[in-house]
Amino acid sequence: MPKHDARDIFREWALIIVGAACYAVGYSFFFYPNGVVPGGVTGISTIVNYLTKWPVGVVSMVINLPLFAFAWRHFGRRFMLMSLAGTVLIYVFVDSFAVLNIAATENILLASTIGAFLNGMGLGLVYRSGATTGGVDIVAKVLRQKYPYLNFGTLIMLLNVVIVGAYGLMFRKWDAVMYTIIAQFVVSRAIDTVLYGLNTSKVCYLISESKSEEIEHAITATMNRGVTLLHGAGGYTGASREVLMCVIKKRQITDLRKIIKAVDPSAFFIVTDAKDVFGNGFGNINED
Numbered sequence: 001m002p003k004h005d006a007r008d009i010f011r012e013w014a015l016i017i018v019g020a021a022c023y024a025v026g027y028s029f030f031f032y033p034n035g036v037v038p039g040g041v042t043g044i045s046t047i048v049n050y051l052t053k054w055p056v057g058v059v060s061m062v063i064n065l066p067l068f069a070f071a072w073r074h075f076g077r078r079f080m081l082m083s084l085a086g087t088v089l090i091y092v093f094v095d096s097f098a099v100l101n102i103a104a105t106e107n108i109l110l111a112s113t114i115g116a117f118l119n120g121m122g123l124g125l126v127y128r129s130g131a132t133t134g135g136v137d138i139v140a141k142v143l144r145q146k147y148p149y150l151n152f153g154t155l156i157m158l159l160n161v162v163i164v165g166a167y168g169l170m171f172r173k174w175d176a177v178m179y180t181i182i183a184q185f186v187v188s189r190a191i192d193t194v195l196y197g198l199n200t201s202k203v204c205y206l207i208s209e210s211k212s213e214e215i216e217h218a219i220t221a222t223m224n225r226g227v228t229l230l231h232g233a234g235g236y237t238g239a240s241r242e243v244l245m246c247v248i249k250k251r252q253i254t255d256l257r258k259i260i261k262a263v264d265p266s267a268f269f270i271v272t273d274a275k276d277v278f279g280n281g282f283g284n285i286n287e288d
Contacts, residue, residue, distance in 0.1 A: 012129040016086045019125030022118050023133070024093030030115025032056070033103030035176040036183055037167045038119060039160030041135035042094075047167055055098065057091030064134040071138045079130065086126045087134035108179050116183035120190025128195060160184060202253060206244040206260065207232075207268040215267065216244055218259045223252055247274055 027038065037043045045059035064087055072080055105111050126133055136159060164184075168177040208215055216227045230243040248256060253271065260267050 012082065012131075013085075015125045015129035016082065016131055017089060019122040019129070020086055020089035021093055021122070022125065023090050023122030024097055026115040026118030026122065027056075028094055028097035028100075029102055029104040030111040030118065031183070032098070034106070034108045034111040034115075034179075035171075035173055036108065036112050036115060036180050037164055037176070038180075038187075039136075039163055039184060043160065043163040043167070047163070047170065050171065055095045057095035057098075060091045060094075060135075061088065064138075067134060067138050082129065082131035083134060083138070086129070086131045090122075090133060108176065109182075112179040112183040113186055116186035117190050119183075120187040121194055123187070124191040124194025127191065201274040202248050202250055203272050203274045204244075204246050204248060204256060205270040205272075206246075207241055208244075208264045209266070211264040211267070212242045212244055214263050215259065218263055219244075219246055219256070222259065223248065223255055225252070 027042065030036070031038060032046065037046050041060050041063050042056065044063065045056045048054060048059045049056045068080065068084055068087075103111075105114070123133060132138060164177055164180050167180075168174050206212075206215060212229075216229070219225055219227050225246050225248050228245045230245055232241045232243045233239065234241060246256075260269055
């Protein structure tokens, strides 16, 4: 188990508190007054609130408590305590802000985008602390341990579609449903921005029949990037192949395309996203 000094502990709790406050501001002052329903437990609690006027935070905690009880034995005590604290803080803020009864804007498009950005930023900060916000996050982590091959991002998305669809059917607010879909996209992008930053890197794999060395030299000379040589073999022919792998900045994709086009236009070329890249020319793992 890694040791946590006072500075690490302070940082983690600061992220949780600030993240919970950001999430609650986005929900209470932008989403709720304009009828935009978030996904997950908060979305279910919002629907219950519209029907019964029960506080969203109280309903959310009632739903979350059995989920935490179910997940307690699957994760470490510290993780669960931090996640429980983050969840409690979010809904304390939500119910406290609800008393103010303030709508930051009556423009539903602005409410959807700004509220979603604040929601996503808040969730990203909580996730960055190493905690979660309960709800479907907890369920997904438990299921991921047992069934690592399942795509839980898709399952969570489907759950949110069901929640938002139920809201539209019950209240006939289809315009709010469409804005909610926009908001969900913005939330996901904001979370990624907080967790991984704006400058997403790319991993490139290249296979050239006869010009691997020329491509390698061109990349190192003109792009100032290292290239790793991997040894592979064709699955059908069994013929040996040299696979060039390099990690580049997103903005350098065009330069790499030009090199390949100039040296070997017939080269096989794959580009995938890379997040949390550390080392020479990229991030420093000691910085956060």
